[in-house]
Amino acid sequence: MSAAPRKSLGTRRTLLGVMASGIALAHTAHLVQAASTPAAQKPPPVYGKKEAPKRLVVWGSYTCPYTAILFTVLKPIVNDLKDVVSVEWRHFPTHPPDPALHVAGLSLEDEHFWNFTFHVLGFVYAAGGQYSGLTRAKILELAKIEGGSEASLKAGYGDPAKWAAVKQDLMAGKLLGITRTPGLFHNGYFMTPDGIPRDMKAFDASLRAMLQAG
Numbered sequence: 001m002s003a004a005p006r007k008s009l010g011t012r013r014t015l016l017g018v019m020a021s022g023i024a025l026a027h028t029a030h031l032v033q034a035a036s037t038p039a040a041q042k043p044p045p046v047y048g049k050k051e052a053p054k055r056l057v058v059w060g061s062y063t064c065p066y067t068a069i070l071f072t073v074l075k076p077i078v079n080d081l082k083d084v085v086s087v088e089w090r091h092f093p094t095h096p097p098d099p100a101l102h103v104a105g106l107s108l109e110d111e112h113f114w115n116f117t118f119h120v121l122g123f124v125y126a127a128g129g130q131y132s133g134l135t136r137a138k139i140l141e142l143a144k145i146e147g148g149s150e151a152s153l154k155a156g157y158g159d160p161a162k163w164a165a166v167k168q169d170l171m172a173g174k175l176l177g178i179t180r181t182p183g184l185f186h187n188g189y190f191m192t193p194d195g196i197p198r199d200m201k202a203f204d205a206s207l208r209a210m211l212q213a214g
Contacts, residue, residue, distance in 0.1 A: 042165075049086055053084065064182065084212065108143065116146045
């Protein structure tokens with residue numbers, strides 16, 4: 001095969017991949033909504049202004065240090081570009097304690113959800129990726145910092161809709177081809193299929209430039 005046809009074929013495959021990703025993202029959003037019970041149809045948590053014109057979507061795991069690293073970039077970007085972009089959280093539990101951690105997060109509202117999430121991710125990152133220290137007592141301690149209580153956690157764990165929301169996000173993420181966390185999407189583009197970039201400083205700069213363009 002000549003160089004020109006090979007290049008054309010590669011371009012076509014790239015375009016088809018991008019189109020498939022966009023179609024899958026739209027289809028998955030519909031699938032998740034259709035499968036939800038009325039109590040589970042609460043919108044996913046959003047960091048930043050919900051009305052911001054651009055949105056990044058992250059499938060993350062509470063026990064993933066790479067999810068924590070990604071948010072060291074995303075959090076300042078949203079804070080600096082608050083009128084431009086927000087970040088939507090989707091659950092992708094990867095380890096045994098993860099589903100319960102995600103449900104614990106959902107027992108808190110708005111900024112308290114995000115602060116709890118950042119507390120947990122920071123704890124895992126500081127521990128070098130180890131999550132055995134996230135005992136029930138530790139989870140309660142972190143929840144209490146954000147106004148939670150043993151009663152609110154118990155209510156969260158007893159709410160089938162919260163468990164369903166976590167499961168539905170996981171299924172949606174798998175349909176989109178996510179096999180590891182974090183999975184970052186923008187406008188249907190899967191930005192981290194091979195994991196987060198090694199050069200996070202360059203990634204930060206290029207992501208800011210992309211979001212500020214147009």
